[in-house]
Amino acid sequence: MDSSKLSRIVREEFIDEYGSIICNDIQKEVFGKSYNLWDPQEFEAFEEAGGHDDKCPSVTGNAAKWTAKVLLDEGIEPTL
Incomplete structure (x- = not known):
């Protein structure tokens, strides 16, 4: 599958x-x-609402999880 x-x-x-x-x-x-x-x-209001404490990290964490799943489902293994 292509990118x-x-x-x-x-x-x-x-x-x-x-x-x-x-x-x-x-x-x-x-x-x-x-x-x-x-x-x-x-x-400041964004920060007080948890912007960088839990809200945005949760969104970016989901993005990383979904990306990893797609890559692993395609048999694309990470290399270190």
């Missing part, structure tokens, strides 16, 4: 879980609203 098909599988996982692949949309799903991270007050 575009593999990435499409991960994309579909994002859509199934969060309704979108777009950060602002994912923020709305996870936080109930999106934040303008360029605005210092909104960035």
Whole structure:
């Protein structure tokens, strides 16, 4: 399977879980609203809501998990 098909599988996982692949949309799903991270007050609110404590790490962890599953399902083993 080529990389575009593999990435499409991960994309579909994002859509199934969060309704979108777009950060602002994912923020709305996870936080109930999106934040303008360029605005210092909104960035502070984002942090206070757990942005970098558990919310975003959970999203990126899911992305890593889905990617690893796709690669392993295709027999693509990691090399160190």
